[in-house]
Amino acid sequence: MKIDIATPAMLFPAISLLLLAYTNRFLTLATIIRNFKYAGSDENTLAQIKNLRLRIQLIKRMQIAGVGSFFLCTVAMLAIYLTYQQAGNWLFATSLIFLLYSLWMSVREILISSEALDFHLEGIKKREE
Numbered sequence: 698m699k700i701d702i703a704t705p706a707m708l709f710p711a712i713s714l715l716l717l718a719y720t721n722r723f724l725t726l727a728t729i730i731r732n733f734k735y736a737g738s739d740e741n742t743l744a745q746i747k748n749l750r751l752r753i754q755l756i757k758r759m760q761i762a763g764v765g766s767f768f769l770c771t772v773a774m775l776a777i778y779l780t781y782q783q784a785g786n787w788l789f790a791t792s793l794i795f796l797l798y799s800l801w802m803s804v805r806e807i808l809i810s811s812e813a814l815d816f817h818l819e820g821i822k823k824r825e826e
Contacts, residue, residue: 698786702777705770705789712767712796715803719763722806723756741820748813755806762799766792 730749735742769792777785 699782700786702774705773708770712763716763719760726752741816745816748809752806752809755802759799759802762795766795766799769795
């Protein structure tokens with residue numbers, strides 16, 4: 698299948714917005730961690746810390762895969778421009794795989810973020826009892 702230079706170029710705005718969203722998630726998580734009140738080594742606090750560490754790792758992977766996708770998309774455009782069509786096709790396909798991986802990590806982080814809210818709510822419930 699032959700693609701032209703416009704095909705990878707269509708991903709530029711989408712990838713840029715994803716990277717911005719990932720950065721916002723990272724900054725929000727960093728703020729949460731900086732404001733985290735360590736309440737001793739009870740089960741709830743340890744679960745929250747474990748959850749935060751996992752979320753940091755996932756966001757890091759999301760960002761790396763997103764940047765990798767952006768990079769490969771750019772190299773694919775360059776290859777197509779220099780008339781290396783087959784290389785451009787493979788680079789673009791690889792950039793799509795990186796993008797899919799990034800999106801999958803995003804879904805995992807959202808699910809884990811929901812767990813973090815459950816931990817927090819459980820902690821509030823225990824304090825009220």
